[in-house]
Amino acid sequence: MANVKFKVEALRTLASPYRKGDKDENTFETIYYLLVDMKDLPSELPLDVNPREPKMTTSVARSLLNAVIEPETDFYINNRGIVIAAKSLSFNSTDSEVSVDLGNQDDENDKFQYGILDGGHTYTAIMEKRNKITNDIRKYVRVEVITNVQNITRLSDARNTSVQVSDMALFNLDNNFEDVKDAVSGQVYADWIAYKDNENKAIHVSELLRLMYAFDIDRFPDDNAAPVQSYSGKAQVFKRYKQAFETPFYKSLTKQIPVLVELYDLIERELPEKYKEYKKSQGVSNPRFGSVRGIESLENETKTEFFSKSVKYSVSTGYIYPIFGAFRSLLRFDKKAGTLSWLFNPVDIWNEVGISIVQNTFETYTNPQLAGKDKQLWLSNYRIVETQSLRKLLSRK
Template sequence: MIKKKMKVQENSFRKLEDPLLDDKSSKYVFYVKIDDVAEGIPMTTNPRDQKLTSNVAKAIEDSLDSNDGYFHLKNRGIVLSAGKVHYDNKTKQVSVYFDDESLHGNIDGGHTYKIVCEHIGEGLQQYVQFEIMTGVEDIIEKLAEARNTSVQVDEKSMAELANKFDPIKEGIEGMPFFKRIAFKQNQVTEDSRSGKNLKMIDAREVVAIINMFNIRKFPNTVQPVQAYSSKGKMLSMYLEDPEEYRKFINIMPDLFDLYDCIEIDFAEAYNNNGGRYGKKKYSSYKDGQIIGQSKFGQNDLVYRIPDGLMYPTVSAFRSLLEYDEGNEVYKWKADPFHIWEANKKNIVGKIMSFASSIGDNPNAVGKDSNIWDLAYMTVLLSK
């Protein structure tokens, strides 16, 4: 349990009993001077991380720094969920009890709270409004979603708040890129050595790649083109039944290792087949210099492989999957890495030939179901 105390501006404390839930739920509203705001309030309940370099954050900070005395009127304030609230009328202090960090903490106003905390101790003559609700544990997810409307909370952030990514986390938690996955909006992770922010991977992309191997949703006659063109739809498909994806747990690491392997080998496979990948405008080739890192493994690359080429290629290995009814898991009918190594020149050659025929536009390739069909059949017949 976490307990936080704050001195309340005199005559501002109000307790509102819920008109429907009787004593099960209450709301407390009050003003606190900036220097008296408690630090360390739990943030797990907020559906998105706070990006303090955004225009919204800068506007909040400018309003606070103006020291005009109107911050509490111009700002929407800070909304919290708590287990219990106690106000001492003699000391004018409020004690807020956060019993469970998964249910109690900041719901809305996360940007405001973090910015205010950065200015504690500066003597600003500004106040911020607090709104604290108790007894709302059963609706915490819906409450957080409803309250976060000033900047649209994306679907993945709400899914993370509801722990709906757990099946995926269990499947790839040990992978090197796991800490770089952004399961919440604006989520960032610092490199422990350099202190710089790591390049994040949108959780929707992780979901899209897994969904490309969903042979129940996408049998051999239906290609998952939307994995490239609409990752939001892939996420919605996942959220229909997240538990279904536990059946992929044993092969999930292979999917992302395979993606990395293809990204590393793709250009050289084309070159070894007589092509000149470095001549393509989208290759970003610079006389053998390192131009970036692979998406998941962060291996050095001298060529850029656009997603429009990668997705149909990776998805083609869906043809090697089968469902084990007895163990209720997906498994490989053949080793995908062996198939790739033995047939990569043929697979890449066909994809690049198709790309050339439609103007060397990787985006067009990624949206064309014909190339997905071609890649799929090429891998299927390579077993």
């Protein structure tokens, strides 16, 4: 018998509404919603009932693997979780432990009736990477256990809808990313970008759309609003691109992708040093950047997202995006000519005020999820860049 036990952080039960008063009420489905620490998830859960074998070399799978080890703690919110079909579930409230009966896995009937029927990629990613989660971070995954499933095929088909082609992949089939492809042609990362589902490439095109959204001065022209969704809302970012990619502004903005990528990669690389410089200016003799929440100090160097340059820290995008987006104050769009231009080279301005922006960011928040979504932080960083550009303009006169 495959009876697995593991601790849970929380448990909620949803009984079938059809079971009340029925003499065979124990035969109706019951749904259990669990919140489980990744490190407590059992390693022996069977995957045979799942219609797809996990393929961990796709861009989606790579994102899952990264999501397991990244310092963000909202995995259980963003990820759909794991769905398990089981014979029964019991809960020991004293130990906060569940016991899940997955039948006899040596029996063909039970083998294809009980186990993980959706979320196989999520489960595999956790199994492969959870040992690399640092001890000071607890990361959770949602687990849904359904007992007494009457029609496992129908349930499996209903839950495994992600085999459908994504909106972005369909968009690409219509050759609507040609401007993006032209813009990155000749760049070292051009061949690393995935435009289709399950392409085995390191960068998904959505990452480039996020960069552009952060500099969408057509929608966010000043310090009254901020493109926070470039950090927190990929669906909104794609929706905007889909609506506007043929407009003169977005066509011109797309041509700026190499500049945006260069700036983002530079910030990702240099942010640790800027942090240490600002701390030292305040009298901290040995700043510990790696101890900040959302920052991971690595024994083995990792690579930056776009240029794949070696870095010693993994920095949450919740810190990077409010800094990166501040430089949109340097963009100007000429509606008559349909062209974008920079008041000053953003790399030069980063070199001049980078320490100030980093200081403002980390003195406002040491929680990357709050930082990435905070409109006021975005706007105050924007004003730092804007003020510096005004100073430079005045010095010309």
